[in-house]
């Protein structure tokens with residue numbers, strides 16, 4: 001089939017959806033509000049249209065963390081420059097099954113202003129269940145410090161937090177956000193090969209909020 005010139009990349013590559021579906025019963029961070037959607041008007045029940053109501057934490061599924069998430073007076077998500085999460089991005093494979101470490105980052109040769117998405121063992125397992133998995137691969141504080149010094153602009157991870165569960169997660173967030181790095185969490189990079197891509201990721205324009213759900217898509221460049 002010929003490539004659609006409007007939808008596909010210059011060489012016909014398709015967009016890949018790397019966001020997770022929002023639905024009742026989906027996984028959420030322990031203690032955060034669960035995602036809920038229900039019909040308040042239903043044509044099956046005689047209404048003239050279908051209409052849904054949603055309730056959710058701002059960090060449900062695929063979402064962006066703004067500096068305000070961990071920094072008093074930090075920028076809110078609606079202040080994110082539009083070009084932060086749109087443009088060239090690199091998907092980097094992480095082999096360590098527990099942590100993203102400074103040693104592994106050293107091999108990736110981080111570049112200033114780069115957008116980096118970490119594909120870890122999470123992508124192959126965590127989205128298969130609606131239960132929260134405590135042992136997901138996360139960024140170590142030491143690796144966060146390496147990222148902070150590297151001058152990267154945005155990082156993305158393939159589960160619900162950059163930091164691990166049960167301690168240390170706040171430090172990892174703080175180190176990254178204080179360095180001016182924008183964070184995308186809750187990506188599904190299953191089936192995405194490491195390499196160079198074009199990224200489009202736009203969080204909802206929630207005024208004054210510390211984070212917002214986002215749709216994120218990639219295509220090879």
Ligand SMILES: [Zn+2]
Pocket residue numbers: 059063064065160185211
């Ligand atoms: Zn978050």
